[in-house]
Amino acid sequence: MIKIGVASAFMYPDLNRAVFGKKTLCYIEKDMANYISKYNVQPILIPDLTNKNERNAFLNQMDAFVFQGGNDIAPEMYGESPINNGQWKGDPYRDEYELEIMDFAIKNNFPVFGICRGMQLLNVYFGGNLYQDIITQKPNAILHRDANKYDQLIHSIDIQEHSILFKLTKTNKAYVNSVHHQGVKDVGKDISVLANCTDDQIVETIQWNGAPEGKVIGVQWHPEFFYNSSTPLFQTDLLFEHFLSYINK
Numbered sequence: 737m738i739k740i741g742v743a744s745a746f747m748y749p750d751l752n753r754a755v756f757g758k759k760t761l762c763y764i765e766k767d768m769a770n771y772i773s774k775y776n777v778q779p780i781l782i783p784d785l786t787n788k789n790e791r792n793a794f795l796n797q798m799d800a801f802v803f804q805g806g807n808d809i810a811p812e813m814y815g816e817s818p819i820n821n822g823q824w825k826g827d828p829y830r831d832e833y834e835l836e837i838m839d840f841a842i843k844n845n846f847p848v849f850g851i852c853r854g855m856q857l858l859n860v861y862f863g864g865n866l867y868q869d870i871i872t873q874k875p876n877a878i879l880h881r882d883a884n885k886y887d888q889l890i891h892s893i894d895i896q897e898h899s900i901l902f903k904l905t906k907t908n909k910a911y912v913n914s915v916h917h918q919g920v921k922d923v924g925k926d927i928s929v930l931a932n933c934t935d936d937q938i939v940e941t942i943q944w945n946g947a948p949e950g951k952v953i954g955v956q957w958h959p960e961f962f963y964n965s966s967t968p969l970f971q972t973d974l975l976f977e978h979f980l981s982y983i984n985k
Contacts, residue, residue, distance in 0.1 A: 855954025
């Protein structure tokens with residue numbers, strides 16, 4: 737069975753939490769686990785190991801890596817200060833943990849798949865930056881996150897011709913969900929944009945050009961939530977299947 741290392745999300749100590757209130761918890765979101773597992777893949781949550789040698793030995797047992805959604809990336813990670821009186825401080829602890837995993841994966845030629853925050857992290861790793869808050873910094877943008885609609889908030893994307901996404905789906909326009917308030921602003925070194933939001937050009941898919949098409953890739957939408965959509969969405973699973981095809985190559 738293929739082993740996919742999933743970078744953890746964190747819940748930090750909270751004395752109002754009845755269980756493990758003084759402890760930090762590592763977790764994978766349920767739909768994410770189901771999304772990965774259905775491909776005869778075993779998702780393995782990557783523990784927050786403090787010993788670098790032990791951590792790298794653990795990572796080296798994986799076949800590929802997935803970076804899931806979650807808290808914002810701290811602006812300091814891409815050389816900025818928080819805007820709006822520090823409203824979007826992000827999660828620097830998780831950032832450091834994930835960037836170390838990303839660094840190991842890239843330098844050791846592993847496939848990498850970033851989802852939402854994971855795509856943004858991929859861009860930051862290669863020197864790009866983000867809109868800390870799309871509504872604030874790009875006022876002509878459409879709404880990309882709605883707490884009530886959540887994964888039922890849908891918009892169309894334009895897919896770049898000749899991109900791996902176009903080759904796989906045979907279409908240049910598709911519909912995806914939208915659950916984010918941050919987004920890619922300036923792309924990093926050797927990063928290509930494969931798709932944009934039709935209405936405001938917010939980046940929806942990127943890949944690193946230092947690897948074969950689709951081996952190191954990120955999507956802004958949440959494919960793990962597609963099963964729950966009341967609106968028909970395109971076959972984004974084709975991209976993940978292509979990603980898996982690079983394992984052991």
